[in-house]
Amino acid sequence: MLIAAPASGQGKTTVTAGLARLHSRQGRKVRIFKTGPDFLDPAILEAASGAPVHTIDLWMTGADDASARLASAACEADLILVEGVMGLHDGSPSSADLARRFGLPVLSVIQAGAMAQTFGALSYGLANYGGAPLQMDVLANGVGSARHAGMLEASLPTGIRWMGALPTDPSVSLPERHLGLLSADELPDLPARLDRIADLLAPLPVARLPEPMAMTNAAAAIPPAPLLAGKTIAIARDAAFRFIYPANLETLRAMGAQLAFFSPLADTCLPACDALWLPGGYPELHAAQLASNHAMRTALRDAHRAGLPILAECGGMMALFDTLVDKGGSAHAMAGLLPGTVLMQGRLAAIGHQAVKLPEGELRGHTFHYSKTESPLVPLDYATSPREDLPDTVRGEAVYREGTLTASYVHLYFPSNPRAIAAVLTTPMQVSGRV
Structure with a gap:
């Protein structure tokens, strides 16, 4: 599942880390990938999943490298999460391009604290913009009340599934500096934050494992020549x-x-x-x-x-x-x-x-x-x-x-x-x- 958003700052890393923590606590093997160049989010996600987080990017790493890494992870993992970069359709290639290339279902995390029916319009646009419609689920973030969550869910068009709502909770926010999030080893309370996020997600529909999917035409990893042997x-x-x-x-x-x-x-x-x-x-x-x-x-x-x-x-x-x-x-x-x-x-x-x-x-x-x-x-x-x-x-x-x-x-x-x-x-x- 690819976890995306309409823009940066919506809560993608928080939700990805929380889902990884939740399923890891339940004994599942979780592997996470990060779309686009990034060093900081992967440190948080590695702490949540207990495994190294690799970058996949259709330009920088290439489609074959991304395909080989996803296929390798699929051989051992119960759940593979891919965190998108910026907004779902931002950049070229975008996270949406990656989802279409590998047939990944998308979970869009949307900061919905200041919207109502527009939530449905935004969800529709995210699913249908720029090419073949994406398989789309949505999670509302920063929701003020159960009534507010109900309005958001009712606004969704047919074909887009509601995955629940998260309240605003400063205790789970991840601190930042000028290059992005603080690294995992700079947050001594990170385990407690991850557990809190997992607890918030646990009762929601998003906590269910996504439907299994098959990877087709997966590229095989080609090992490099031993050009540094003895060095x-x-x-x-x-x-x-x-x-x-x-x-x-x-x-x-x-x-x-x-x-x-x-x-x-x-x-x-x-x-x-x-x-x-x-x-x-x-x-x-x-x-x-x-x-x-x-x-x-x-x-x-x-x-x-x-x-x-x-x-x-x-x-x-x-x-x-x-x-x-x-x-x-x-x-x-x-x-x-x-x-x-x-x-x-x-x-x-x-x-x-x-x-x-x-x-x-x-x-x-x-x-x-x-x-x-x-x-x-x-x-x-x-x-x-x-x-x-x-x-x-x-x-x-x-x-x-x-x-x-x-x-x-x-x-x-x-x-x-x-x-x-x-x-x-x-x-x-x-x-x-x-x-």
Whole structure:
């Protein structure tokens, strides 16, 4: 079942997590997928289901990758939930496109606190817009009373099923910051919140298991070649560097790599390794601690001078510039592998799918950040967007190649080209972009 909404902020993650918790408590094996690029919602959903949450996206991951992951989950799970992204029909491809591609029934979560019969009109539009009608159920969120719920249910047209109503309940809300929800490990009361959501959902029709469905023409997963056999990849992972797709780790392991995790915040040296990956995260929230870890900054510079292949994405790249200026205007010294300054902004600087053409091959991913860079470096290239409505003057993210360091704001999806990732982490083409 795909859980969608008319817009962001309607309660998709809350309901998805609550259903996962409810069925997990009843002894069922639940697997969850997230539509579209996201690192934060999956952390909540993993806590609710007890299993890693993979991304499926018809452009970034591709239909075959999504099909293979859904089919694999269907071999072991009693219930598969797919949380949509933004509104059901937003974006191209949209969550509705995904539902139609795989024949997924849709549960639409609608914030209905300020509406009555319009609830039915909105439900009808969600089900019928943009192509073949979707199999649609609806759940009303933020409902004020039993009488209000009755009005909403009565407004539904034939063919759209009522799945119940949730009241407004601040005790189950999930806190947010500038990039989205707080991560699961930042919410010590998350188990209690999840149980409360599950309890609210338990008496509603939505708590029933959906009808079983068969997947047709499921793609088979093709394992990558063992291009990293015998290699150890050191990966930054702590409170400042937490944005990692589980599929990226699976891809590295499938290519034969050993993974060694370390903390740029707490550790004073790098693990013994053949390559280094610094993923995205929140370096801006931990800039003072990163700056004070002189030993780690030195270790990163030494590794770069020694020619260690390094991949840095978004927050990982931010930590490798000379300076990071936080939202309060304080400047913090970073590792200094890239000349220039990172400045936090008061509003979103970039968001969306991006394709990166490296000398080693093309990879797909996405960008989402609140900072900008000022640097004398000449980019190796610029990422491109699949959106056809953008003017030619709109460029994607700069991609830097400084010696054996590859850096960009783009979060790469490694399964989109495992061979290219293996090359970047072994023998990247060395280019200097300084002027």
